[in-house]
Amino acid sequence: MDYFSLCLDGLCLLGQSVIHIVFASRLTGKKQKIWHFAIYFFLLCTIQWSFTTFNLPSVFSIGAELLALYSVSRLALQNRQSVSWVAAILAIYISQLSFGIVNPVEAILFPHMVGKTLLYLLLLLATLTVFAICACCCGAVLKFLSLTEDHQMPYVGLLLFPGLFFFAAELYILQTSYSVLPVSISLGEAGKHGVLLAMQILELAALFCTLYAYRHICRSFQTKAALQSLVQASQAQKIYITEAQMRYEQTKAFRHDIANHLSVLDGLLNSEKLDESKAYLRKLKTASASLSFPYQTGNPVVDILVSEKLGLAKEIKAEVSLLLPRPCGIDDFDLCVIFSNALDNAIHACRSIEGVTSIRISGERQGDFYMLAFENTCSDEPLPPAGTGLSNIKSVAEKYHGAILTEKAGRHFSLNVLLNISLHPDSISRQIY
Numbered sequence: 001m002d003y004f005s006l007c008l009d010g011l012c013l014l015g016q017s018v019i020h021i022v023f024a025s026r027l028t029g030k031k032q033k034i035w036h037f038a039i040y041f042f043l044l045c046t047i048q049w050s051f052t053t054f055n056l057p058s059v060f061s062i063g064a065e066l067l068a069l070y071s072v073s074r075l076a077l078q079n080r081q082s083v084s085w086v087a088a089i090l091a092i093y094i095s096q097l098s099f100g101i102v103n104p105v106e107a108i109l110f111p112h113m114v115g116k117t118l119l120y121l122l123l124l125l126a127t128l129t130v131f132a133i134c135a136c137c138c139g140a141v142l143k144f145l146s147l148t149e150d151h152q153m154p155y156v157g158l159l160l161f162p163g164l165f166f167f168a169a170e171l172y173i174l175q176t177s178y179s180v181l182p183v184s185i186s187l188g189e190a191g192k193h194g195v196l197l198a199m200q201i202l203e204l205a206a207l208f209c210t211l212y213a214y215r216h217i218c219r220s221f222q223t224k225a226a227l228q229s230l231v232q233a234s235q236a237q238k239i240y241i242t243e244a245q246m247r248y249e250q251t252k253a254f255r256h257d258i259a260n261h262l263s264v265l266d267g268l269l270n271s272e273k274l275d276e277s278k279a280y281l282r283k284l285k286t287a288s289a290s291l292s293f294p295y296q297t298g299n300p301v302v303d304i305l306v307s308e309k310l311g312l313a314k315e316i317k318a319e320v321s322l323l324l325p326r327p328c329g330i331d332d333f334d335l336c337v338i339f340s341n342a343l344d345n346a347i348h349a350c351r352s353i354e355g356v357t358s359i360r361i362s363g364e365r366q367g368d369f370y371m372l373a374f375e376n377t378c379s380d381e382p383l384p385p386a387g388t389g390l391s392n393i394k395s396v397a398e399k400y401h402g403a404i405l406t407e408k409a410g411r412h413f414s415l416n417v418l419l420n421i422s423l424h425p426d427s428i429s430r431q432i433y
Contacts, residue, residue, distance in 0.1 A: 004123075017037055019091070020095070024069065027087050028077060028087055028147050030079065032077075039072060044065060048061070059171060062092065062171060065092060066089065069087075089167055091138070100174055100196075102130050159210075159211075162210045166203055297320065299326065301335060302335055313359075320360075321361070321363075322372070325370065328370065337396050338396055341390070347376075349379070365421075369420055373414065380411060393417060397418065
């Protein structure tokens with residue numbers, strides 16, 4: 001039995017090492033390596049040997065195991081403190097809970113198997129059942145929770161308090177009821193173990209409910225932040241549209257008065273007043289320059305938006321070669337959504353790297369469709385998940401029966417937006433971005 005117990009303990013430690021490291025790495029989005037498993041397995045074996053040799057309370061052994069997993073998560077997987085603690089507490093708690101669920105069954109059945117060869121098979125089966133329960137619970141937790149940097153889970157430290165509560169409750173049950181399995185069991189004690197089994201299942205359900213509620217709280221925070229961003233973008237786009245309309249009216253007034261200006265200039269030239277003519281001509285150039293934009297796209301709203309965005313990023317080489325058809329059936333607000341989000345992303349990507357950076361905007365008509373292309377330099381790192389900006393652009397493209405395509409090749413990124421410009425405005429359902 002000693003050799004069997006030694007092998008069974010080794011199997012338990014090996015299984016815990018694999019499950020804990022895999023769970024912690026997937027929960028935090030970090031890639032596990034072989035040496036992570038080796039270090040953690042060595043730490044678990046050292047803890048088990050130390051506490052067995054010096055006959056220390058098992059509750060301290062579990063605490064040392066918790067600290068070991070936290071250290072591996074913090075130092076080897078390079079996770080933040082709060083994330084490392086949450087991952088370690090959940091992993092150790094799920095392991096203890098899995099043993100706790102199997103222990104009542106062992107306490108009821110195993111006393112009748114003492115002294116029989118079948119006991120060895122049942123112990124091995126119980127250990128494999130623990131691993132199966134542990135793996136299933138870990139998988140369920142990963143469905144509810146993700147602590148990767150991409151998900152940006154706020155206030156993750158709040159999970160420490162319910163996690164510690166469940167952890168402490170499970171330790172109390174294990175220490176008071178299952179530190180030593182009885183040789184014989186009465187009907188009343190069997191009922192007590194059945195109640196403990198039900199309590200631990202309810203405890204597991206409470207954990208999943210807590211994680212489910214936390215996930216929805218995080219989503220509400222993210223939705224609120226995205227909504228605030230969209231409100232700000234909407235307000236900015238309304239300003240662009242208002243300014244474009246003002247510029248258009250000013251241009252109309254200038255065109256209306258240009259005949260009078262030319263008549264005055266002609267009179268000055270006929271009177272051979274060259275100095276006065278030159279001064280008057282300079283005033284006309286100044287007035288006309290104030291009404292023009294560095295980039296001409298055929299749409300005053302887009303002209304203002306592109307000129308302002310690129311004007312604030314003068315360190316970036318910009319090239320704009322597109323002429324939007326008029327009329328094209330695309331609402332000015334929707335054009336603002338596309339150009340403002342695409343340019344914000346492009347400028348941010350250019351400013352995140354050193355060296356020569358560039359942005360190129362082009363357009364091409366293809367029958368009833370119009371293809372907008374945004375190209376910019378970027379870093380060599382993989383693309384991050386699609387954010388609110390690209391989601392907004394995609395919504396506009398789908399609204400006009402089109403699509404978007406993103407592509408990254410080395411330090412070059414391109415965004416293509418295909419729009420149907422033949423649709424009548426009344427046939428397009430208004431969406432809120």
